[in-house]
Amino acid sequence: MNLINGKQxxxxxxxxxxxxxxxxxxxxxxxxxxxxxxxxxxxxxxxxVAAKEKACQNVGMLSSVYRYPAETTEKELLNIVxxxxxxxxxxxxxxxLPLPKHIDxxxxxxxxxxxxxxxxxxxxxxxxxxxxxxxxxxxxxxxxTQLIQRSGIETEGKNVVVVGRSNIVGTxxxxxLSRKAKFGNATVTLCHSKTENxxxxxxxxxxLIAAIGVPxxxxxxxxxxxxxxxxxxxxxxxxxKTKSGFKLIGDVAFEEVSKKCSHITPVxxxxxxxxxxxxxxxxxxxxxxxxxx
Ligand code: NAP
Numbered sequence: 001m002n003l004i005n006g007k008q009x010x011x012x013x014x015x016x017x018x019x020x021x022x023x024x025x026x027x028x029x030x031x032x033x034x035x036x037x038x039x040x041x042x043x044x045x046x047x048x049v050a051a052k053e054k055a056c057q058n059v060g061m062l063s064s065v066y067r068y069p070a071e072t073t074e075k076e077l078l079n080i081v082x083x084x085x086x087x088x089x090x091x092x093x094x095x096x097l098p099l100p101k102h103i104d105x106x107x108x109x110x111x112x113x114x115x116x117x118x119x120x121x122x123x124x125x126x127x128x129x130x131x132x133x134x135x136x137x138x139x140x141x142x143x144x145t146q147l148i149q150r151s152g153i154e155t156e157g158k159n160v161v162v163v164g165r166s167n168i169v170g171t172x173x174x175x176x177l178s179r180k181a182k183f184g185n186a187t188v189t190l191c192h193s194k195t196e197n198x199x200x201x202x203x204x205x206x207x208l209i210a211a212i213g214v215p216x217x218x219x220x221x222x223x224x225x226x227x228x229x230x231x232x233x234x235x236x237x238x239x240x241k242t243k244s245g246f247k248l249i250g251d252v253a254f255e256e257v258s259k260k261c262s263h264i265t266p267v268x269x270x271x272x273x274x275x276x277x278x279x280x281x282x283x284x285x286x287x288x289x290x291x292x293x
Pocket of ligand 1: 194213
């Protein structure tokens with residue numbers, strides 16, 4: 001069994017991005033700039049945004065965080081989005097989700113200029129991805145495809161099963177892997193809570209991607225001998241074996257499944273580290289005007 005080391009692959013990509021940023025600064029005196037809008041006090045959102053800021057610093061990019069209280073109205077947030085859409089100093093920006101309940105997330109996402117939508121959530125970017133036009137790809141699916149490619153795993157003609165059809169993970173990764181494109185060309189089955197015979201469908205996969213949100217859902221009898229297993233799940237559970245009293249586990253029962261597969265991503269250290277790398281990669285593309293010209 002080979003462990004797919006997301007931490008190492010993410011570090012390699014960051015080094016590549018840092019070189020490109022340094023070159024941009026040398027050649028054009030231009031420093032890519034990512035902004036993040038953070039509304040409310042959700043601790044996880046604050047942690048994610050801090051990690052994004054740090055990643056920008058690590059690769060030499062500029063970052064700005066716009067923090068607003070939970071009572072911010074939808075209209076006020078839309079005005080902020082409008083301001084960032086028109087700020088020439090900002091190459092790309094994200095609005096950290098989830099937003100407070102009184103704000104319609106879809107309305108906010110649709111208000112972002114697709115050219116600055118480095119999360120890749122705007123319907124224009126999703127549509128461009130579907131028809132294989134240059135687009136900002138959503139972070140986790142892009143990260144998964146990078147892990148597969150950089151581990152030397154072939155996707156062409158392979159039987160891929162994705163469990164979970166969310167807009168941010170399962171559905172876009174199923175599209176990316178089935179596209180007529182380099183590192184696509186797989187035959188993809190997208191499963192969800194209404195799928196019948198899920199165990200049999202999964203046990204037929206050459207590449208199994210678990211994005212379910214249920215701890216250790218994928219068991220050994222759902223995995224074919226020699227399969228590649230990508231675990232997107234992330235759950236913080238209590239543990240008396242760690243100093244913090246908590247540990248992270250995924251959607252795959254790692255101990256039993258790892259004995260059967262050819263490659264597997266660990267949790268932590270698999271898909272997770274790739275997500276932020278994808279965001280800074282999109283910001284670099286925005287600064288270089290690579291997607292929309
Ligand atoms: P989500 O929006 O909750 O979607 C879960 C999907 O799994 C849904 O499509 C659901 O089916 C399906 N599902 C749930 N129970 C099922 C069952 N018993 N059998 C078959 N399908 C089932 O989740 P998500 O946002 O995609 O996230 C999935 C996991 O990935 C979570 O643990 C999340 O924390 C993690 N995650 C990690 C990263 C990272 O960077 N590592 C990024 C994003 C998410 P229905 O559509 O029928 O309801």
